Amino acid sequence: TDWDRWMLMGLIGIGVGMLGFLTHQIIDYLIKLKWELVKNYLQNGNFHMTWICILGSGLAMIVVSSGLVVFFCPAGAPYGLPEVIGFLNGASIQHIFNVKTFLGTFVSCVLAVASGLFCGPEGPMIHLGAIIGCGLSQFKSDTLGIQLPFFTRFWNSADKRNFITAGAGAGIASVFRAPVGGLLFTLEEVASFWDIRLAWQTFFCCLMAAFTTDLLSSSLSGFVYRGHFGFFKAEKRILFWVKNLLDMSVLAFVPTIFLGILGGLFGALFVSLNIKINKLRERFFSSIKKTSLRKTSKLLESVLVLGCTITVTVYLPYFFSCTPVMNLRTLQLKNSSEIISPFEREISEYSCPSGTAWIGPDGVKYSNQTFNEAAALLAENGKRGIMYLFRRGTHEEFGYTSLITALAFYFFLSCWTAGSAVASGLVIPMLYTGALYGRIVGLILVSIFGVQTNEQGAWIDPGLFAAVGAASFFSGVSRLTISLTVIMVEITNDVQSLLLVMLAVMVAKMIGDWFNMSLYSSLLKLKGIPYLDSEPLASHKKNRLNLELFFARDVMEPCVRVLHLRENIASLAQLIASTSHGGFPVVYKPKPDQVEVFLGTITRLELCMLLQHEAIFETETNHDSLSCCPLLLYQKITVEKLPDPPQMTMLLNCYSTDPQYQQLFINLEPYINKSAVSVQAHFSLQRTYIIFRTLGLRHLTVVDLQNRVVGIITRKDLMSFQLEERLARQLASQKRDSDEQPLD
Amino acid sequence: TDWDRWMLMGLIGIGVGMLGFLTHQIIDYLIKLKWELVKNYLQNGNFHMTWICILGSGLAMIVVSSGLVVFFCPAGAPYGLPEVIGFLNGASIQHIFNVKTFLGTFVSCVLAVASGLFCGPEGPMIHLGAIIGCGLSQFKSDTLGIQLPFFTRFWNSADKRNFITAGAGAGIASVFRAPVGGLLFTLEEVASFWDIRLAWQTFFCCLMAAFTTDLLSSSLSGFVYRGHFGFFKAEKRILFWVKNLLDMSVLAFVPTIFLGILGGLFGALFVSLNIKINKLRERFFSSIKKTSLRKTSKLLESVLVLGCTITVTVYLPYFFSCTPVMNLRTLQLKNSSEIISPFEREISEYSCPSGTAWIGPDGVKYSNQTFNEAAALLAENGKRGIMYLFRRGTHEEFGYTSLITALAFYFFLSCWTAGSAVASGLVIPMLYTGALYGRIVGLILVSIFGVQTNEQGAWIDPGLFAAVGAASFFSGVSRLTISLTVIMVEITNDVQSLLLVMLAVMVAKMIGDWFNMSLYSSLLKLKGIPYLDSEPLASHKKNRLNLELFFARDVMEPCVRVLHLRENIASLAQLIASTSHGGFPVVYKPKPDQVEVFLGTITRLELCMLLQHEAIFETETNHDSLSCCPLLLYQKITVEKLPDPPQMTMLLNCYSTDPQYQQLFINLEPYINKSAVSVQAHFSLQRTYIIFRTLGLRHLTVVDLQNRVVGIITRKDLMSFQLEERLARQLASQKRDSDEQPLD
Known part of the structure; x- marks a missing residue:
């Protein structure tokens, strides 16, 4: 259980x-x-x-x-x-x-x-x-x-x-x-x-x-x-609850496709801009030699970003006059049981005079509340902005000027912010940027067709397109599909616009993929993190290589240090001290006249843990009896990382120099992983990659037909750039001796 | 692209x-x-x-x-x-x-x-x-x-x-x-x-x-x-659209857990009952020897099921009087723009007198429409029934008697129907059964706390618990989690009750898993379809076996027919005709004095396709030149199934009997799959299973340390019952000679 x-x-x-x-x-x-x-x-x-x-x-x-x-x-x-x-x-x-x-x-x-x-x-x-x-x-x-x-x-x-x-x-x-x-x-x-x-x-x-x-x-x-x-x-x-679902027309799919294209284009632009800014930043900071100075200047950059952001946030609303809060927004209050009281002042009111509310003779609630469009969009935070933009039935609450200005500033400032020296996320900015241009597109539709109140035209609602736009930009940047769609449903409770969201997401991803990789993949590459995709990808002179035509031996590292079942302590310590390999193949000779075959692998960490236990060392004499020594438990040698690296270094040093360890041996047999996968040197590279990635390996031993170790493949060997380099060399040499047999 | x-x-x-x-x-x-x-x-x-x-x-x-x-x-x-x-x-x-x-x-x-x-x-x-x-x-x-x-x-x-x-x-x-x-x-x-x-x-x-x-x-x-x-x-x-989301209280989680438990219990009961009925049916029909009679009696069973179902459907409403359509249901109409007109007669009205509608002096619409509870639940179809049950604000529309009667009949009849000789699905019945007992639980809550109209008690709504119950029974039978939750959101548009649905689904799955497997897994087993789970599972005397302690050699088939690179046509034809293996390992001797090593595999289908092309057969004389014969294209030999099996049988017969083919050979080298994965006989069984399942193999060759073929593992060898049988034998023999070395 x-x-x-x-x-x-x-x-x-x-x-x-x-x-x-x-x-x-x-x-x-x-x-x-x-x-x-x-x-x-x-x-x-x-x-x-x-x-x-x-x-x-x-x-x-x-x-x-x-x-x-x-x-x-x-x-x-x-x-x-x-x-x-x-x-x-x-x-x-x-x-x-x-x-x-x-x-x-x-x-x-x-x-x-x-x-x-x-x-x-x-x-x-x-x-x-x-x-x-x-x-x-x-x-x-x-x-x-x-x-x-x-x-x-x-x-x-x-x-x-x-x-x-x-x-x-x-x-x-x-x-x-x-x-x-x-x-x-x-x-x-x-x-x-x-x-x-x-x-x-x-x-x-x-x-x-x-x-x-x-x-x-x-x-x-x-x-x-x-x-x-x-x-x-x-x-x-429900963060951005959409209360009234709109009956949808198939015509709504036209602006949705347009939004998807915009999402793909803006998304790809955002990714490449962000990567460019990050590279520039990297280059600039690495040119500063002194560590403390470099760190301080990183901090100063964040301060600079904030300065710009605050200046825009505070002064931009100055250029906008006060807009009355829309009737449609007020009407919604009527149905709820809200008590009429002076409004609590919201940030979106900014410098506008306070409003009051009253109930008209027709039983409907009215108010003369006003708000500042730019303040509503920029001053508080993205989450509140998204709430305003997603709201249905507020066709003309925000005008072109405020939306376009907010979009421009938000796009560039959020792109600059992402990657500066603060822990910050991009999801809200992505949704918000998308909601801004989505609402602009919705506003254009309203300008063309007018505010529709009948059932058939209900779909021409900028709030709907703000939500679709948000999904499209999120997808354009992150290239997410399924999870994004589900998140959109969960934060808006609007299944009715699900098909629109899915379509926008799909188009945005397709357009975006045409230009560059997703932001996360780009950042993984930029940061040099060895990430293996689920399918191998390598190209040569802009053509994608068919890896079925290459072999495991083409990318393997042919110089492998192998261990034997019985290893000398001193030489083992030297090996560990002098290399940084994470694992070693172990070979053995079944019979004296046969070749040494691959038996299994042992990791560097396991070797280190073994060396810490002198009790299991053997002298040369008890050569024949394999099971005479005390066995270590599996738990003792399986650790996540070395408990005390400096002590280990000392120990290794001692083992390699002290002559007494020249006479001592260790029997590795009980500790090696005998279920280690190996591939034949003639395996196709495609297959090799799939085996490596699907089984989640860290090292893959390459053997020949007699099961002798001929090479090893590690994660780094299968990274795109490494693959491309090795295969390019391979292709060049193939061209030279093109009469060579493809099979040996 | x-x-x-x-x-x-x-x-x-x-x-x-x-x-x-x-x-x-x-x-x-x-x-x-x-x-x-x-x-x-x-x-x-x-x-x-x-x-x-x-x-x-x-x-x-x-x-x-x-x-x-x-x-x-x-x-x-x-x-x-x-x-x-x-x-x-x-x-x-x-x-x-x-x-x-x-x-x-x-x-x-x-x-x-x-x-x-x-x-x-x-x-x-x-x-x-x-x-x-x-x-x-x-x-x-x-x-x-x-x-x-x-x-x-x-x-x-x-x-x-x-x-x-x-x-x-x-x-x-x-x-x-x-x-x-x-x-x-x-x-x-x-x-x-x-x-x-x-x-x-x-x-x-x-x-x-x-x-x-x-x-x-x-x-x-x-x-x-x-x-x-x-x-x-x-x-x-939106199939079962929930229009008014309810503010939820944390107290709602208590009946939800109860519903989850019910879902697990009823679900497990449904699965075991269905499997029992299926087994009984199987045994009964297989006792009928004559094919046409057997087929006819299968048809008659469907007729019998229908007879019972229709009888229940038609006569059950006879015992129920007419219930007035609830006011709450009528009130909802007021907000919509529906025109007052005589209702179209619905099936749920059954034998009740037709109702009329009028607008009262207070501007609210009233009607004296009545309906028959049992007819609403059983007469039309499950989908309509679910719609009635999921509806919010209809606290007392259905009484205990109708709900419990419908539940009992529906549960057993749908269980009998599933598996009879018609193409039918179980999703709607599962949702419906769950909705029935969910509503009963909701009704109990209403009986205890009364019909609550205030905000705090809004969650005591039988419609809500019908939806939760539906999810719980679906999960109890199918053991689905994520997809079920998302489907529930997509068909009800109710994110607000998402947490309740998730909890019910989880509890139901846990309880259900305690009793038996999911319906689909049980049916796969019953129908004898060789399905491999993502993790191996084998038990011995009710204890789960740790497959890390067993080896690939423990389950492999040791008698393997291997092929050589050069094969005689006549013997190849005989081999294919006399066996039904899907694939064969191909071995080869790198040098005359060495052992034969495993090189790759070739499938039965590929061999058959090769044998259809006489042009690639060689006589004994051109022994040395391997590449003299015309090569067949990969597309020609890779087919999904044999184009003409009878002709193939004839061809094989001809090859094996006609003496001329004794002298002809085929060179298999260009056609074998050299990237075929093999495992060592000493690989742990757990690892072997994972390799087989993760890489989606059909055959896995087992080799020894010299890369000689010693066995083969197929899908059938890894099925639970097969594993258990072989490992039990293994354990018994281990007990007998327990002094044997664990390693050879």
Whole structure:
């Protein structure tokens, strides 16, 4: 029975749910505090003082936020989704699931969003969820020196990977209240290895995360108790709830295809721009030699981004006059049981005079409330902006000027923000940018056909196209399909526009793929994380190579250090000290007159752990009896990483120099992995890649027909650029001696 | 570029969408016709004449429906989801994607549902979708003798499998208007091999299917043109649309857990009952020796099921009086723009007097319409019943008596129906059964707490618990999780109750798994389809065996017929004629003094195709020059099945007897698969299974350390029962000579 696994999944879900709740509450609280500060200045129209106050408080936050990432996090750079994806694909990344990284990322992310930068907390939440998944399941921390004797049976890399995947999914589930969306997100983008059992456990984890966030949010808002504990209002739970579903016309598919194309184009532009900015940034910072200076200048860049953002945010509304809140918006209030009272002043009102509300003689509620379009779109945060843009029946609430201005500034500033030295996410900015141009397209339709109130024309609603546009841009940047569609349904509760969303997503992905890779893939490449796609891809002179025509021997590393069943301690220590290989093939001679054949593999870590136990060393004399020595338990030699690397170095040094170890031997037989897969040198490269990737290997031994070791293939050998280089050399040499036999 | 693949996916989607539309239209039309016939008898309360008419028309349909399956379909039995699942897992199943199977299944399914049996069209629709996927992508039919030169590049088993998967998903997408649900259903239950590219193509296929069904249904209803072409009303698109989302209380999770437990218990009971009935049926029919008699008695069983079903359907409402249509239901009409007119008589009114409607002095619409609870639940079809049960705000519309009676009859009759000789699906019955007991639980809550109209008690709504119950029973029977949740959201548009649905689904699956396997797995086992799970499972004396402790040699077939690079025609023909192996290892001696090593494999089909080309046969003399003979193209020998089996038998016979072929040889080298994976005999059984399953193999050669062939493992060798038998023998022999060395 797997009760402990389920319990752990539940715990991870609850943990991530609490974290998601905290993140939201703190962000909302800080934003409210910030605007409370300048309320009076705003009402008097004192923009300069507003700017000073908002910038000042923002600066305080961003300095802490960026400082934490640069100086406190062990990596010195913000980690996020690409690193988690790379790790789950099998790459090894330092410090990614560290306690310090967790604290730094959490605080940095909360402060960055609250400071007013154009970013969201989603990316970091996925990473934080993954850290919780890792930390809780392993129940130990190297940084803190803690190691608790719970759940020890999950101390292996397969289970660890599963819990990390579940935690990452719970992050999305909590932040969007989208449990199924979070699950599918991990399936589509995060996890490289997946089976239905893991899916089903992640399902539970995401459920618990969404439930916890809902439960805690039900009664607390900005850390103030509002009653109704355990009462989930649809209004609050469904982030961008679309209340009135529109009957749809097939004509709506025309602007949707257009939005899809826009999404693909803008998305591809965003990706390439972001990568360019990142490369430029990389080059600039690496030109600064002094570490402290480089770190400080990274921090200064974040400050600069914030300065620009705040200036735009505060001064742009100055150029816009006050717009009356639309009647259609007011009409909705009539049906609800809301009590007529003076409105609480919202940020979107900005410097406009306060409005009042009254009930007309016809029983309908009226108000003369006004708001500032630019302030509504830019001042608060992206989430609130999306809420305004998605709202149905508000055809002309936002005009072309405010939408286009907001789009331009938001697009470039969010592109610049992503990649600067703060922990920030891109999901909200992507949805928001898309919603902006979606609404512009909707507004164009309204301009052409007028505000339609009859049933047949109900679909010409800018709110609908804002939602479709949001999906299209998200897809254009991230190239997600299934999970994105499900997330859209979960955050809007609008199944009726599902087909439109799917179509926009599809077109955007197709157009985007035509130009470049998805943002995550591009970042994986940029950051040099060795990620293996599920299918091999290599091209030569712009033609895609058919890897069926190449062989395993074409990419293997032919110089392999092999071990024998009986190894000398001194030479083994020397080998480990002088190489950095992660694993070694072990060979053996079945009979004295036969060749040495491949028997299995042993990893570097296992060798190191073995060498730490002198009790199993043998002298040369007991040559024949193999089982005389005490055997080490499997648990003792299977570790995630070396407990004490400096001590190991000393030990290796001692073994290689002290002459007594020249006489000692170790019998590796009980410890080698005899089920290690090998391929024949004449295997097709395509097949070799599939075997390597599908079975999730780290090393693949290449043998000849007699089962002798002739080479080894590692992850790096199968990366696209490496493949291309080796195969190009291969093709060149083939051209030279083209009369060579294809088969040997 | 993959434009042809996308086009084909689109075509498959459109085809399946049209088929789904047709299915629904015909069923609705036939049901309407049937009840139109007895309208007058019903109004006069003449139950006997009603029974005769309904039974008569039903019998006519069921005889055709069952007759088609039994006498016309090549398999003589209804194929459905289990066969598709088995095929995609790698099992070979005869006639599954045949034109005759398609026609028979389609007509049989439509007539079975229309006849009044307690079944739905979903299972057959998945199968039909898969057939469309197969037929369109291969663009050829052996039955019809058609072979068109389109899309020839997809004539391989991998692509075929992908198109079949997409078609199956489109089937669900079309029938539920749930594109994402259909996609996830294939991922979770149907497909054994899956990658993100396939997901993304299936996504498109499902989108096109749902769109086509929507578009065609928008203007046609029962084949009558109703206008509004291309106008998708939410009312029609979302099958069981929940219009008013309820604010939820955390207390709702308590009855949800209870429903989950019920779902698990009832689900497990349903599975075991269905399997028992199927076994009984199997035993009974196999005791009838004469084929025609056996087939006829199968048909008679369907007739018997129908007789019972119709009798219950028609006479049960006799015991129920007329219930007034609830005020709450009437109130809803007020908001819509419906014109006051005499109601069209619905089947649910049954023998009740016609009602009229009027507008009261308070502007609210009233009516004295009445309906018969049992008729509403049983007479029409499950889909309509679900619609009534899911409706919110109808707290006391159905009483305990009608719900419990309907539940009892529906549960047993649908369990009996599933497996009889008609093409029928179980999805609607599963949802319906669950909705029935869900509503009973909801009614109990209403009895305890009363009809709550305030905000805090809104969640005590039997409609909500009917939906949760439906999900729980579906999960209890099918053990689906993710796809089920998404389908529930897509057919109800209720994200607010998502957490409840997830929880119920989870609990039901856990409880159900405790008792038995899912219905599909049980049917796969019952039908003897060799399905390999993603993880091996074998137990010995009720303890689960750790397969890491066993080896590949423990389950391999040690007597292997190996081929050499140069084979004699006569002996090859004899080998093929005398064995039924699907593939053979090919061995070769690198140097005269060395042992024969494993080089690759060749399949039986490839050997047969080679033998049909006498041009490549060699005489003994040209022994040295390997490449003198003409080479056959890869396309010529890679076929799905033998073009002409009788001719092949003759040819083999001729080769083995005619002495001239004793002198002829064939050089197999150019045709063997040199990238065939092999495992060492000392590989752990766990690892061997994972390699076999993950790489989707059909044969796995077992070699020793010198790379000599020592055995072969096939799909059958890895089936649970086979594993258990062999390992039990292994354990027994280990006990006998327990002093034997574990390593050799």
